[in-house]
Amino acid sequence: MGYFNAMAEFRIKLSAPDIADDDIEEVVGVLRSGWLSLGPKVIEFEQAFANYLGVKHAIACNSGTSALHMMMLTAGIGPGDEVITSPFSFIASANCIEMVGAKPVFVDIDELSLNMDPALVEKAITPRTKAVLGVHIFGLSAENDKLKAICERHKLVYLEDACEALGATQNGRKAGDGRHGIAAAWGFYPNKQMTTGEGGMVTTNDEAFATSIRKLRNQGRNLSAAWLEHDVVGYNFRLDEMSAALGLAQLRRIDDMLAKRERVAHAYNERLWPLREHLKPLPEVMGHRRSWFVYSIMLKRHIDRDKVAAKLAEWGVQVGKYFSPPIHLQTCYRKKYGYKEGAFPVTEDIAHRSIALPFHTKLPEKDIDNVCECLHDAIKAMMK
Ligand SMILES: Cc1ncc(COP(=O)(O)O)c(C=O)c1O
Numbered sequence: 001m002g003y004f005n006a007m008a009e010f011r012i013k014l015s016a017p018d019i020a021d022d023d024i025e026e027v028v029g030v031l032r033s034g035w036l037s038l039g040p041k042v043i044e045f046e047q048a049f050a051n052y053l054g055v056k057h058a059i060a061c062n063s064g065t066s067a068l069h070m071m072m073l074t075a076g077i078g079p080g081d082e083v084i085t086s087p088f089s090f091i092a093s094a095n096c097i098e099m100v101g102a103k104p105v106f107v108d109i110d111e112l113s114l115n116m117d118p119a120l121v122e123k124a125i126t127p128r129t130k131a132v133l134g135v136h137i138f139g140l141s142a143e144n145d146k147l148k149a150i151c152e153r154h155k156l157v158y159l160e161d162a163c164e165a166l167g168a169t170q171n172g173r174k175a176g177d178g179r180h181g182i183a184a185a186w187g188f189y190p191n192k193q194m195t196t197g198e199g200g201m202v203t204t205n206d207e208a209f210a211t212s213i214r215k216l217r218n219q220g221r222n223l224s225a226a227w228l229e230h231d232v233v234g235y236n237f238r239l240d241e242m243s244a245a246l247g248l249a250q251l252r253r254i255d256d257m258l259a260k261r262e263r264v265a266h267a268y269n270e271r272l273w274p275l276r277e278h279l280k281p282l283p284e285v286m287g288h289r290r291s292w293f294v295y296s297i298m299l300k301r302h303i304d305r306d307k308v309a310a311k312l313a314e315w316g317v318q319v320g321k322y323f324s325p326p327i328h329l330q331t332c333y334r335k336k337y338g339y340k341e342g343a344f345p346v347t348e349d350i351a352h353r354s355i356a357l358p359f360h361t362k363l364p365e366k367d368i369d370n371v372c373e374c375l376h377d378a379i380k381a382m383m384k
Pocket of ligand 1: 062063064065066089090092093135161163164186187188189199200
């Protein structure tokens, strides 16, 4: 309840979905049709998504988390196995491993890309390691070539958490296009580059992998048999038709929406240049094109992030502290594995200094100016 009240109080919101009249028409069209689940819109959305990425199979589901969960099951991960992943991510990147009874093994991140350091990934491999889950954080592709090569060398499965990275490229190739990880998970929560409300997708070039995901999301039903025949224990992770229709309409505008996000990011970069001795925006990384998911800045060490964040909130600017605490320092992971501060120094340092500023396609120039002025005033007040 408190969360929703807090949302209402901010003058400038952290994120907002980009909903156009066509999106509304698509959803209303489904409602008028009376066909609300297991209908044509999911299939159309899946085909359009697969085309966008240039991948053979796209299977829609009801969240990025369920996409990750089904990927773990399909990759055969289970009790006794270890999966290497990033502690600097949304908690679902580790929870999906716990959900199948396996152990997430974290490795620290590279301070420029904020993605897992491939050298540390290789060092963390044990006889129990079964897979690596690369996370494309803040819309920047993980080192897919290196992670895939490590997995091939050690006979591990490479999987991608692409929930934050629709449209991201490395060396001109889209993250999650099925040529690195055997499969990738996508999420469409309303703060993402495109939304279905709640929703997710698994993409893969592997026919058997796709078949398994299709079964798991629909109660383990045998795809060719009669309706009530189930050959594995599955879930209800289906995406409904209204959400799929919204996804389809959003996907038609994805390039335009990504370009708008990039423009907002560049506008922030310009305005924050005078504050460069106090903060650093997300960097450009050679060979990468970021798909702008959040606009996060890293405050330099002489600035108290929590005080700046509190000031901005007091002035009506909603901010996020991504990802603070990082996953290994969340209560549930501390309790289970005994993690303490200092386990992953780069992750902890970045988590401690980051603030995500209001960021979405429709953020007006005057709000960008205002956020930057507030940030300037908050920092200057602290320097006195
Ligand atoms: C990196 C990452 N993984 C997984 C998820 C989970 O997606 P969802 O919220 O759709 O379950 C998110 C969403 O916030 C995410 O950012």
